[in-house]
Amino acid sequence: MPPGLDSLTNLDMLTMFVAGDETCNQRDIGKLRDLIALVNLRDELTIKFNDNFSCDVAEYEEVELIRLAPLKHLTIEFSDQGAAIHETLLTGLQPHCRLLAISIEEYRGLKLPLWTESLTISLPHLVRIHLVNFNCLTILPSLSQLRHLKSLMLEGISNVEFVESDGVVVPSENQLTFFPSLEELRLHELPKLKGWWREETNKVTGDAGASSVVVPSFPCLRELVLRRCPHLTAFPSCPKLISVELFDVHEALTLAGSKTLVPNNPTTGLVLHLKKLVIDNVGSLDCLFGESLGGIQWLSIECFEGESLSNVAEKHARHISSVEIMDLRNCSNLNSLSGVVNHLTSLQSLTIMDCKNLVLENNEQVVNVMLWKSLHLLSSLTLNGLPTLSNLPKGFQYLTSLESLNIYHCENLEALPEWLNCLTSLQNLSIHECYKVKLVPEAIAHMPSLKTLNLIRAGEELKKRCRKPDGEDWPKICHIPHISFEY
Numbered sequence: 144m145p146p147g148l149d150s151l152t153n154l155d156m157l158t159m160f161v162a163g164d165e166t167c168n169q170r171d172i173g174k175l176r177d178l179i180a181l182v183n184l185r186d187e188l189t190i191k192f193n194d195n196f197s198c199d200v201a202e203y204e205e206v207e208l209i210r211l212a213p214l215k216h217l218t219i220e221f222s223d224q225g226a227a228i229h230e231t232l233l234t235g236l237q238p239h240c241r242l243l244a245i246s247i248e249e250y251r252g253l254k255l256p257l258w259t260e261s262l263t264i265s266l267p268h269l270v271r272i273h274l275v276n277f278n279c280l281t282i283l284p285s286l287s288q289l290r291h292l293k294s295l296m297l298e299g300i301s302n303v304e305f306v307e308s309d310g311v312v313v314p315s316e317n318q319l320t321f322f323p324s325l326e327e328l329r330l331h332e333l334p335k336l337k338g339w340w341r342e343e344t345n346k347v348t349g350d351a352g353a354s355s356v357v358v359p360s361f362p363c364l365r366e367l368v369l370r371r372c373p374h375l376t377a378f379p380s381c382p383k384l385i386s387v388e389l390f391d392v393h394e395a396l397t398l399a400g401s402k403t404l405v406p407n408n409p410t411t412g413l414v415l416h417l418k419k420l421v422i423d424n425v426g427s428l429d430c431l432f433g434e435s436l437g438g439i440q441w442l443s444i445e446c447f448e449g450e451s452l453s454n455v456a457e458k459h460a461r462h463i464s465s466v467e468i469m470d471l472r473n474c475s476n477l478n479s480l481s482g483v484v485n486h487l488t489s490l491q492s493l494t495i496m497d498c499k500n501l502v503l504e505n506n507e508q509v510v511n512v513m514l515w516k517s518l519h520l521l522s523s524l525t526l527n528g529l530p531t532l533s534n535l536p537k538g539f540q541y542l543t544s545l546e547s548l549n550i551y552h553c554e555n556l557e558a559l560p561e562w563l564n565c566l567t568s569l570q571n572l573s574i575h576e577c578y579k580v581k582l583v584p585e586a587i588a589h590m591p592s593l594k595t596l597n598l599i600r601a602g603e604e605l606k607k608r609c610r611k612p613d614g615e616d617w618p619k620i621c622h623i624p625h626i627s628f629e630y
Contacts, residue, residue: 149180157181159189163196163222175208175232184212190236191220200227206235213239218246226251226279234258237265244271251279259284267291275299282308287321287359298331305341321359321379328361329368330375338377367398388421389431390445398431416440423447425455428462438465447474453482460486468492477501484514491520496527503529504536512538520544522568527551534558540565551575558582564589573597581605583616587623595625606630 162175217238221229234256258265270291276299360380368388376395419441439462456463463486478500515538532553540562556577564586581604608616
């Protein structure tokens with residue numbers, strides 16, 4: 144930063160302050176202390192510490208750098224200065240009490256400053272908190288009583304075992320509901336995380352004298368993402384969930400709440416109707432949701448390690464039958480969709496991507512031709528990165544509701560079939576980087592519904608045949624209103 148910023152006392156907008164400069168002498172640049180004078184800063188500020196930033200810790204002790212500036216959004220990006228410097232700097236970077244959103248990245252401190260211990264007092268209006276790459280921290284601040292918090296993301300926090308360091312706390316008359324406004328929660332790469340609370344210690348005694356654990360639930364949580372939390376087994380119930388993403392989590396994880404809930408707990412007997420579920424281990428649906436899962440609208444299966452989904456489909460037929468959008472991505476061992484397709488009776492969109500061993504149809508699976516008939520609502524189909532695909536399955540000709548067909552990076556696809564005109568509703572056809580496709584079938588000339596044809600990075604022979612006006616295949620496609628070639 145240039146020197147002299149501290150003289151701009153009326154400055155009300157500064158989106159980025161860079162502390163330390165890789166090209167200038169430290170004596171020729173502005174100082175972090177210049178922020179003290181900028182009391183009129185509003186809206187957003189990012190404070191970025193370069194690797195070469197250095198300071199005397201004593202110089203910043205008991206210094207309030209930005210507390211008087213009425214910022215709404217603050218991002219602090221630390222670098223590799225060490226724990227003591229980070230702890231001192233973060234203490235001095237306590238923001239204005241009206242702050243709405245805070246993001247802190249690459250913090251190396253062993254502990255957090257005092258102002259984070261009572262966020263309901265120091266930052267009571269927080270709506271969003273993002274904490275990223277806190278490699279040394281073992282205890283997080285208490286966040287559950289922040290009245291307005293709607294979005295929480297914790298990522299790369301390597302040594303935290305529990306989000307709340309104490310046991311389960313049942314809200315008293317003077318306390319708010321557990322996370323009363325939280326709608327979005329993302330936990331990424333917390334390799335030691337075991338649960339939300341260290342101990343489930345609060346118990347009540349029922350009429351029969353048996354004690355049960357009182358476990359709060361997320362009353363408003365709608366979107367949950369858990370990625371690479373391999374030891375997480377216990378989680379509060381989430382009765383309002385509509386979107387869930389799970390990747391590399393413990394097979395015993397349950398989102399249905401504690402197994403020892405109080406009998407009159409309002410979350411008991413809940414039914415979830417998910418708009419979206421992204422999951423790698425689809426076989427864990429029972430453990431995850433118990434009997435609470437009522438239906439799924441969008442199902443995305445990523446990095447599934449099994450060879451077949453038929454057992455899962457049979458077991459969860461009532462869930463699969465409600466799916467309208469389905470994605471299969473990076474399922475490298477999956478070799479067949481047999482036993483799955485016939486359950487997808489509500490499916491409208493199907494994307495299959497990077498499933499290198501998947502065979503959609505072969506000569507020994509005649510029954511597969513008829514299986515595709517069950518997809519009578521399918522309007523969009525995308526095939527991407529399928530090296531086993533040499534010809535489109537014959538069963539596709541029964542997809543009479545199909546409006547969009549996209550084929551990307553299928554290096555062994557040899558031709559488009561002559562039955563293509565059986566797709567009487569097809570409006571958009573895209574072929575990307577399928578170099579072995581050498582000609583356009585005669586059937587395309589008899590597809591009046593086709594409005595768009597995209598041939599992207601096609602082979603030389605196909606480009607030549609489709610060239611306007613003298614290409615051999617040009618008469619077959621000239622009726623299509625929108626034709627796109629990209630080479």
